[in-house]
Amino acid sequence: MIEQALLAMQLSDLPDLALQMLEASKTTLAVFFLTLLFGLPLGLLVCAGRMSKIPVIRYPIQLFLLIMRGTPLILQLFFFYYLPYYIVGATLPRFWAAIVAFALNYAAYFAEIYRGGIESMPKGQYEAAAVLGFSRGQTFFKIILPQVIKRILPPMSNEFMTLVKDTSLAQVIGVAELFRLATSTSTRVFSTVPLVVAGVFYLVMNTIVAKGFSIAEKKLDYYR
Numbered sequence: 001m002i003e004q005a006l007l008a009m010q011l012s013d014l015p016d017l018a019l020q021m022l023e024a025s026k027t028t029l030a031v032f033f034l035t036l037l038f039g040l041p042l043g044l045l046v047c048a049g050r051m052s053k054i055p056v057i058r059y060p061i062q063l064f065l066l067i068m069r070g071t072p073l074i075l076q077l078f079f080f081y082y083l084p085y086y087i088v089g090a091t092l093p094r095f096w097a098a099i100v101a102f103a104l105n106y107a108a109y110f111a112e113i114y115r116g117g118i119e120s121m122p123k124g125q126y127e128a129a130a131v132l133g134f135s136r137g138q139t140f141f142k143i144i145l146p147q148v149i150k151r152i153l154p155p156m157s158n159e160f161m162t163l164v165k166d167t168s169l170a171q172v173i174g175v176a177e178l179f180r181l182a183t184s185t186s187t188r189v190f191s192t193v194p195l196v197v198a199g200v201f202y203l204v205m206n207t208i209v210a211k212g213f214s215i216a217e218k219k220l221d222y223y224r
Contacts, residue, residue, distance in 0.1 A: 017185065017194060021201055024181040029205075031098060031167045031177065036160075038103035043110025050115055068108035074169050076101045081173045098170040106163060113155045117148035150220040157213040161206045168202075178202070 049061035068076070081097035084090060091097070121144055129139040168179035182198035 014193070014197070017197055020185075021178055021181060021194075021197055024176065024178045025201055025205075027095070027170075027175065027177040028164075028167045028179075030095075031102060031170055031175070032163055032205075034099050035102040035106055035163060038099070039106040039110055042103060042107035044114055046107055046111035047114040047118070050111055051118070065108050065111065068105050069112075073101065073105050073166060074172055076105055077169060077173050080104075094174045095170075097173060098175050102163070102166070102170075106159065109159055110156075113152050113159065114148070116155075117152040118144065120151060121147060146220075150217075153213055153217050153220070157210065160209050160213070164205050164209060165202060 046061060046064070049057050050065065052058045052061070077098060080101040081091055081094065084092050092100070125143060126139060129143055134143070167177060170177050171180035171183070174180075178198055178201055182194045185194040186192060
């Protein structure tokens with residue numbers, strides 16, 4: 001009877017809980033979009049460095065990729081949050097420390113996806129473009145890049161969906177996002193209901209991401 005009463009009380013609180021989580025989702029979405037804003041172009045620069053024929057550029061980039069992909073994101077969050085303290089005696093704001101860690105981490109993964117897409121293009125396309133009088137820049141941006149985008153959409157979709165879930169790691173340095181609210185509420189009310197509701201929020205966000213990529217792939221079908 002007591003358990004049933006507690007469950008009924010928790011279910012009656014669902015609307016308020018959902019509103020609180022909707023508010024916390026703003027921080028989750030901010031981490032998601034800012035990571036993409038900085039990580040996507042940075043990944044392209046890292047990719048260019050990774051593919052450089054100049055050793056002094058290529059080797060440091062390879063080391064960067066090894067570190068960022070070979071160590072847990074949760075450790076990187078702590079590193080970028082506390083590192084400034086040992087340099088200037090103060091930590092970064094929690095939110096921006098998370099953005100730096102996420103952007104650098106995902107830039108490393110995006111760079112390798114870009115590289116795989118670019119290197120998968122037949123060399124004959126470059127030669128044909130040169131015969132037609134295209135410059136290297138025109139060849140890349142008008143001929144190669146649209147096809148690369150088509151090829152990298154599936155792995156990019158995976159990374160975007162993983163990012164939605166990884167935003168929950170920001171709570172380890174105190175960023176008040178969706179998962180932090182869910183865990184604190186769950187502890188306070190001795191129930192797993194808040195965690196289930198949070199799971200629904202993440203599922204909805206990833207459903208939107210998956211649908212967006214599905215639409216993009218259909219629009220680029222003419223590159224087959």
